[in-house]
Amino acid sequence: MWKTGNWRAETPALLRVAGPLIVNNLAVMGMQFADAVMAGRLGAASLAAVAVGGSVWFLTFTLCLGVLMAISPIAARHFGAGDSRLIGRYTRHGIYIGAGFGLLLIALAQYWVAPALGAIGIDPEFRDMTVGYVLAIVPGAPAIFAFLALRFTTEGIGHTKPIMYTSICALGCNVFLNYVLMYGRFGAPALGVVGCGLASAISMWIVLAMLLAYMAVSPRYRRLHLFSRFTTLRLDVFREIVGLGLPIAITITAEAGLFNAVSILMGTRGAAIAAAHQIAINFSATMFMIPLALNSATTIRVGHALGAGETGNARFIGGLGILICGLFMSCSAAFLLVFRDAVVSIYTNDASVSAIAIGMLLIAAIFQVADGVQIGAAGALRGFKDTRVPMAINIFAYWVIAFPLAYLAAVTYKAPPNYVWTGFVIGLSTAALLLTWRYARVSRAAAA
Numbered sequence: 001m002w003k004t005g006n007w008r009a010e011t012p013a014l015l016r017v018a019g020p021l022i023v024n025n026l027a028v029m030g031m032q033f034a035d036a037v038m039a040g041r042l043g044a045a046s047l048a049a050v051a052v053g054g055s056v057w058f059l060t061f062t063l064c065l066g067v068l069m070a071i072s073p074i075a076a077r078h079f080g081a082g083d084s085r086l087i088g089r090y091t092r093h094g095i096y097i098g099a100g101f102g103l104l105l106i107a108l109a110q111y112w113v114a115p116a117l118g119a120i121g122i123d124p125e126f127r128d129m130t131v132g133y134v135l136a137i138v139p140g141a142p143a144i145f146a147f148l149a150l151r152f153t154t155e156g157i158g159h160t161k162p163i164m165y166t167s168i169c170a171l172g173c174n175v176f177l178n179y180v181l182m183y184g185r186f187g188a189p190a191l192g193v194v195g196c197g198l199a200s201a202i203s204m205w206i207v208l209a210m211l212l213a214y215m216a217v218s219p220r221y222r223r224l225h226l227f228s229r230f231t232t233l234r235l236d237v238f239r240e241i242v243g244l245g246l247p248i249a250i251t252i253t254a255e256a257g258l259f260n261a262v263s264i265l266m267g268t269r270g271a272a273i274a275a276a277h278q279i280a281i282n283f284s285a286t287m288f289m290i291p292l293a294l295n296s297a298t299t300i301r302v303g304h305a306l307g308a309g310e311t312g313n314a315r316f317i318g319g320l321g322i323l324i325c326g327l328f329m330s331c332s333a334a335f336l337l338v339f340r341d342a343v344v345s346i347y348t349n350d351a352s353v354s355a356i357a358i359g360m361l362l363i364a365a366i367f368q369v370a371d372g373v374q375i376g377a378a379g380a381l382r383g384f385k386d387t388r389v390p391m392a393i394n395i396f397a398y399w400v401i402a403f404p405l406a407y408l409a410a411v412t413y414k415a416p417p418n419y420v421w422t423g424f425v426i427g428l429s430t431a432a433l434l435l436t437w438r439y440a441r442v443s444r445a446a447a448a
């Protein structure tokens with residue numbers, strides 16, 4: 001694998017694509033960080049409501065996110081092969097899929113959120129606030145899903161800076177609107193947790209308008225014919241996007257769903273444990289944004305190489321992406337081991353919450369390395385359009401191994417939160433090993 005490419009040339013190329021995506025992902029996490037910190041100032045119950053409500057929202061968000069991620073490798077292949085004019089049809093159909101799913105989600109949320117949280121057994125102390133948060137954020141769904149179709153198009157052609165600029169704007173809007181709507185500034189009512197959800201929804205519509213306007217007028221996108229035939233519907237294009245994207249959606253939902261399902265389980269253990277879990281998961285997810293961006297950049301670079309017929313170089317790029325992801329998360333784990341007390345102090349001054357969160361971050365430092373390797377391997381495989389076997393691997397690692405262990409610890413035995421997080425370590429390590437093995441096999445066969 002390492003003899004077929006030049007790491008001195010490919011590493012800067014990979015990082016050039018990944019750089020704006022890293023800023024984008026950190027800005028997205030910045031919004032979640034701001035939500036957590038600003039809700040934490042309202043008390044442990046408000047922080048727990050944002051934690052559980054955000055988990056419910058993110059489970060539905062990842063389903064559509066995964067389907068639309070198919071646009072990125074498709075666009076990358078066509079761009080690498082010089083067939084840019086074909087990309088626009090996938091963008092348009094992605095917008096149809098995203099907006100349609102968002103409207104459906106708005107309609108269904110009114111009926112299932114409150115009964116579902118009650119059935120799970122979320123603590124009544126913050127259950128109503130959680131329902132209010134979810135119902136306030138879902139009106140932004142059609143906008144953010146349509147935005148994703150545009151995002152993965154420009155990502156697929158390797159032009160990632162617009163994504164960075166829109167995300168920075170969204171972060172600023174979200175923090176400002178949080179301040180106004182949560183705390184009742186500038187004459188607005190103090191809506192608390194509901195204001196937090198509403199601020200996120202408004203920010204989603206703002207970033208859609210920004211990216212749509214840019215892509216409509218920029219000369220860079222004219223050859224893609226993005227909006228030339230907006231009324232033309234093609235069943236074969238829908239089938240290709242969903243056929244490639246649904247396994248991706250199930251794959252990322254298997255992992256994200258594990259973390260969010262455990263967040264919901266933590267909501268049954270009281271506000272202090274739920275708040276501590278939110279602190280630990282929020283910081284871990286923030287660090288994860290770097291390899292997640294490298295994951296996308298690896299998919300793009302592998303797709304470009306394969307579109308150009310350079311299968312040996314594509315294999316090398318994928319391996320390089322996995323290595324860089326693992327190295328970064330090793331550095332993150334070392335940082336967390338040394339500074340976890342300081343990290344927790346940023347989120348809360350509650351002594352009971354802090355003590356629990358510090359213990360959780362110790363386990364988080366352990367699983368971060370495996371998390372980096374598995375996300376790097378998943379991105380490399382997606383560049384080869386290999387999505388179904390990775391889907392099966394993730395389901396096995398997270399829901400056959402990790403979740404049962406976490407459930408036994410959290411619900412059956414009421415064990416300390418550290419034992420719940422041990423399930424994460426085992427599941428992520430299993431996924432990292434199997435996905436790396438799968439990539440070695442798939443890429444070797446393609447190069448041969």
